[in-house]
Amino acid sequence: MKIRFQIRTLLAMLILFASCEKDNYTAPKSILSGRIVYNGEPIGVEYNQVRLQLWQPGFGKLAALDAQVDQGGSYSALLFDGSYKMVFPQGRGPFRTIQKDAAVKDTLFVNISGNQELDVEVMPYYMIRTPKFSGGENKVSVTLKLEKIITDVNARDIERISLYINKSQFVSRATNVGVTDVAGSEVKDLNSISLSTNVPALAPLQNYVFARVGVKIKDVEDMVFSPVEKVAL
Structure with missing residues (x-):
C-alpha cells in the first residue's frame, strides 16, 4: 500500500512538473499578414476554403501551420520568430502559383522577426471586372x-458563373439564401455578362442583402469571387 501511494505521488509530481514546463514556454507573438x-x-x-501553409524546419516533428485566406483575399498567422517556407497546398486556389526558378519552384522564404506584411503574387485563371449590383422588387441583378488572365497551354474554360446572395456578409456556395447559375457554354461575350x-x-425582415459573383473554372476546385457588396432591395 505504501509503495502504491509513493508511485501515485511521483506521478502527480511529474504531471505537475510537465504542466509547469509547458506553461513556461514563450508563446508566439509575431504576426505575418498580407493578401x-x-x-x-x-x-x-470562398471563406475558409483556401489556405497557405508555413513550414518551420528544426522544431521537432516537421508540421505545417495553416493560414486561412479570408473571402477578401487576406491572411494572417501568429508565429514564433524564425525562418519559414510558405507554400499553397497542391491544387488549391483559383490560380496558378508563380515559380521563380527550377530550384525553389513556387516556395516563398520568409524570415519573421516581429510583425510583418507580405503580399503573395499569383496568376489567376480569370479576374472579375466592374461588377455592378442593383436591387429592387425582391430581386438582385449584376452586370x-x-x-482571362492565363491564355497559354495552362488556360482553362469557365464551368459556370454564379450570383450568390445572403443575409450576412459571408456569401459563398455554403452560405447563401439564393443563387443563380449560368453555364460557361452560355457565355458568348466575356465583356457583357448579366445575372439576376x-x-x-x-x-x-430586412431591406437589403449581401451579394457577390463567383466563377467556377473547369477542373479547378476553388472559385474566384468578386468583393462582397451590400445591395438595397
Missing part, C-alpha cells in the same frame, strides 16, 4: 466583365 494578389489587386475567394436572382422571404 493574395494579382498585380497588387486582391483575389476574392460584369471577365478578364430572386430574394426569398427573409426572417427577420
Whole structure:
C-alpha cells in the first residue's frame, strides 16, 4: 500500500512538473499578414476554403501551420520568430502559383522577426471586372466583365458563373439564401455578362442583402469571387 501511494505521488509530481514546463514556454507573438494578389489587386475567394501553409524546419516533428485566406483575399498567422517556407497546398486556389526558378519552384522564404506584411503574387485563371449590383422588387441583378488572365497551354474554360446572395456578409456556395447559375457554354461575350436572382422571404425582415459573383473554372476546385457588396432591395 505504501509503495502504491509513493508511485501515485511521483506521478502527480511529474504531471505537475510537465504542466509547469509547458506553461513556461514563450508563446508566439509575431504576426505575418498580407493578401493574395494579382498585380497588387486582391483575389476574392470562398471563406475558409483556401489556405497557405508555413513550414518551420528544426522544431521537432516537421508540421505545417495553416493560414486561412479570408473571402477578401487576406491572411494572417501568429508565429514564433524564425525562418519559414510558405507554400499553397497542391491544387488549391483559383490560380496558378508563380515559380521563380527550377530550384525553389513556387516556395516563398520568409524570415519573421516581429510583425510583418507580405503580399503573395499569383496568376489567376480569370479576374472579375466592374461588377455592378442593383436591387429592387425582391430581386438582385449584376452586370460584369471577365478578364482571362492565363491564355497559354495552362488556360482553362469557365464551368459556370454564379450570383450568390445572403443575409450576412459571408456569401459563398455554403452560405447563401439564393443563387443563380449560368453555364460557361452560355457565355458568348466575356465583356457583357448579366445575372439576376430572386430574394426569398427573409426572417427577420430586412431591406437589403449581401451579394457577390463567383466563377467556377473547369477542373479547378476553388472559385474566384468578386468583393462582397451590400445591395438595397
